[in-house]
Amino acid sequence: LAKTTQPISMDSYEGQEVNITCSHNNIATNDYITWYQQFPSQGPRFIIQGYKTKVTNEVASLFIPADRKSSTLSLPRVSLSDTAVYYCLVGDPNNDYKLSFGAGTTVTVRA
Amino acid sequence: ETGVTQTPRHLVMGMTNKKSLKCEQHLGHNAMYWYKQSAKKPLELMFVYSLEERVENNSVPSRFSPECPNSSHLFLHLHTLQPEDSALYLCASSPTPRDFRQFFGPGTRLTVL
Numbered sequence: 206l207a208k209t210t211q212p213i214s215m216d217s218y219e220g221q222e223v224n225i226t227c228s229h230n231n232i233a234t235n236d237y238i239t240w241y242q243q244f245p246s247q248g249p250r251f252i253i254q255g256y257k258t259k260v261t262n263e264v265a266s267l268f269i270p271a272d273r274k275s276s277t278l279s280l281p282r283v284s285l286s287d288t289a290v291y292y293c294l295v296g297d298p299n300n301d302y303k304l305s306f307g308a309g310t311t312v313t314v315r316a
Numbered sequence: 317e318t319g320v321t322q323t324p325r326h327l328v329m330g331m332t333n334k335k336s337l338k339c340e341q342h343l344g345h346n347a348m349y350w351y352k353q354s355a356k357k358p359l360e361l362m363f364v365y366s367l368e369e370r371v372e373n374n375s376v377p378s379r380f381s382p383e384c385p386n387s388s389h390l391f392l393h394l395h396t397l398q399p400e401d402s403a404l405y406l407c408a409s410s411p412t413p414r415d416f417r418q419f420f421g422p423g424t425r426l427t428v429l
Contacts, residue, residue, distance in 0.1 A: 248406045
């Protein structure tokens with residue numbers, strides 16, 4: 206599994222866009238990039254998954270440059286309820302059962 | 317509500333007790349997982365089941381015994397636990413075992429005295 210590096214924490218204010226960058230320099234050809242969100246004392250929630258370029262859904266956007274050595278999760282116009290830990294995971298779902306969570310990025314949204 | 321339920325939500329047990337955690341998924345998925353999340357530590361995968369067959373045992377001590385009677389239900393039987401086993405135990409499911417889009421339950425907060 207490719208190792209990932211994310212900032213430990215980020216602060217933001219309501220209405221702002223939050224961008225969390227994850228580094229994964231040794232990503233393999235068949236690896237996908239997956240992001241999860243976790244609120245305190247709850248299970249993680251799948252946000253978005255991508256392989257290359259840009260993926261967008263109703264919650265977030267995921268930007269992946271051509272070399273795929275990093276990715277950026279973009280949360281548009283955050284609210285207080287977006288305060289959570291965000292995890293970046295990289296792996297090949299066709300060859301690995303393991304979803305390896307790191308420490309994640311704690312995003313705190315203030316009023 | 318993710319379609320994955322866990323009971324109980326909170327459990328306090330002594331080191332000599334035997335208890336079981338229950339997980340049920342209503343999503344028609346074929347894979348189910350147990351994870352452990354200790355304070356200040358990342359989630360750790362414990363077990364993976366695919367169509368009721370265990371396909372992964374991530375070096376978990378034998379005092380944790382999983383059971384998957386059908387593709388909708390998953391149990392974690394606990395016996396002679398240690399205080400360091402206190403943690404949030406999370407169940408998850410996915411359409412297939414090799415799908416990183418997993419749906420997690422709310423977890424069971426376990427305290428071992």
